[in-house]
Amino acid sequence: MRPKKEKIKQEESALSSRVIKEEKRVELPKLEERVEGRDKEQRVRRRKVTWGVDNVQALAGRVGSDIPERYIRPERQNEYAHSNSSSDGCAGVGSIPIIDYNKLTDPNFSDEEAAKLHSACQEWGFFQVVNHGVPGDILYKMKQDTEGFFKLPLEEKESVAQLPGHLEGYGQAFVLSEKQKLDWGDMLFIGTLPSHIRQTRFWPTNSHSFSETIDKYSTEVKRVSDILFRKISENLGLGQGKLYEMFDDGILALRFNYYPPCPRPEEVLGISPHSDGNGLTLLLQVSDFPGLQIRRKGRWFTVEVIPGAFVCNVGDIVEILSNGRYKSVEHRAVVSERNERISVAAFRTLNVGDTVGPISELVQGEEVLYKTLPFEEYLKMLTGSKLEGRSNIDRMKMDA
Ligand SMILES: O=C(O)CCC(=O)C(=O)O
Numbered sequence: 001m002r003p004k005k006e007k008i009k010q011e012e013s014a015l016s017s018r019v020i021k022e023e024k025r026v027e028l029p030k031l032e033e034r035v036e037g038r039d040k041e042q043r044v045r046r047r048k049v050t051w052g053v054d055n056v057q058a059l060a061g062r063v064g065s066d067i068p069e070r071y072i073r074p075e076r077q078n079e080y081a082h083s084n085s086s087s088d089g090c091a092g093v094g095s096i097p098i099i100d101y102n103k104l105t106d107p108n109f110s111d112e113e114a115a116k117l118h119s120a121c122q123e124w125g126f127f128q129v130v131n132h133g134v135p136g137d138i139l140y141k142m143k144q145d146t147e148g149f150f151k152l153p154l155e156e157k158e159s160v161a162q163l164p165g166h167l168e169g170y171g172q173a174f175v176l177s178e179k180q181k182l183d184w185g186d187m188l189f190i191g192t193l194p195s196h197i198r199q200t201r202f203w204p205t206n207s208h209s210f211s212e213t214i215d216k217y218s219t220e221v222k223r224v225s226d227i228l229f230r231k232i233s234e235n236l237g238l239g240q241g242k243l244y245e246m247f248d249d250g251i252l253a254l255r256f257n258y259y260p261p262c263p264r265p266e267e268v269l270g271i272s273p274h275s276d277g278n279g280l281t282l283l284l285q286v287s288d289f290p291g292l293q294i295r296r297k298g299r300w301f302t303v304e305v306i307p308g309a310f311v312c313n314v315g316d317i318v319e320i321l322s323n324g325r326y327k328s329v330e331h332r333a334v335v336s337e338r339n340e341r342i343s344v345a346a347f348r349t350l351n352v353g354d355t356v357g358p359i360s361e362l363v364q365g366e367e368v369l370y371k372t373l374p375f376e377e378y379l380k381m382l383t384g385s386k387l388e389g390r391s392n393i394d395r396m397k398m399d400a
């Protein structure tokens with residue numbers, strides 16, 4: 001029998017993250033049968049051995065005000081002092097541009113609304129989409145079932161825990177070293193479209209209808225974002241079909257974020273500053289008080305909650321495709337002393353076999369600012385680094 005440590009190491013490398021090219025599908029690693037058969041407790045233990053990261057919801061329930069050092073962000077202390085001494089502060093709640101989906105799709109108003117969308121993408125990188133037509137009962141079920149999932153006892157949530165090398169499942173995102181600072185939040189990440197990428201063993205089962213709700217929600221989010229891709233494409237002078245077709249058979253993944261209350265909220269972060277590595281993100285702010293902040297003109301700007309609206313942002317891939325015409329803006333989440341906060345991010349991205357790089361029509365006679373990479377390589381780069389500001393997009397710059 002091999003020493004335990006070595007055995008675990010071997011299993012981990014067998015399960016290490018890889019992207020398999022197979023009929024244009026991304027497949028996160030399949031587990032070997034023997035691992036599949038193990039019990040839940042063993043799964044949890046293996047995850048802890050790998051990352052040594054606590055479940056934050058459970059931690060929040062037991063630590064009192066004595067928060068482990070790994071969650072304390074020195075940069076926030078400086079920022080707090082700075083905001084106290086400056087007159088306009090750094091975290092006012094405000095309005096980002098609002099795009100009316102009804103108008104965007106109505107021939108009488110679409111030109112005007114598309115122009116608003118163009119300036120939102122250029123000036124803000126963020127906007128809220130209202131009147132998107134996603135049925136209220138689907139949004140309501142998403143909220144109910146998501147809240148229900150995070151209310152489950154830890155052992156039950158752990159039944160869909162991340163496994164070493166998997167992107168999907170319940171746990172903490174982008175923890176890659178024992179030294180890095182940790183986010184005050186847990187998350188569940190699953191791929192939902194195209195349907196053949198689904199790894200339903202990571203899907204929550206707390207409500208018998210959750211899978212159905214996720215399925216319907218994904219279809220609706222795709223419909224809304226398809227229109228956004230069409231309009232963005234046209235706004236970039238590419239014709240409506242270009243971006244729509246690039247992303248049509250791409251991946252849609254959902255990330256359910258849970259931020260527990262924190263006794264020292266001004267010293268931690270729910271999610272580290274980052275730009276999204278995908279094409280377009282549509283975020284549902286499930287809880288009705290704010291937490292999302294975007295970096296704007298050197299300050300953090302808190303995005304207001306419009307119940308039922310999608311907070312949309314341009315991701316790194318659209319910045320790259322547009323050769324920098326649109327910017328993927330850095331954002332983060334802060335947490336509250338009293339209230340938990342939940343959000344659901346839907347990420348639209350490309351698929352295996354695609355290429356990430358500036359679109360040729362958009363670099364005619366101008367400097368090419370970003371590298372071109374196969375999507376598989378791009379994804380490897382993305383998942384191999386922690387969330388850290390715009391570091392991903394910076395690595396894609398020509399002069400990097
Ligand atoms: O919870 C939020 O408001 C932000 C979440 C986010 O940025 C993400 O999931 O990428």
Ligand SMILES: [Fe+2]
Pocket residue numbers: 274275276331
């Ligand atoms: Fe994000």
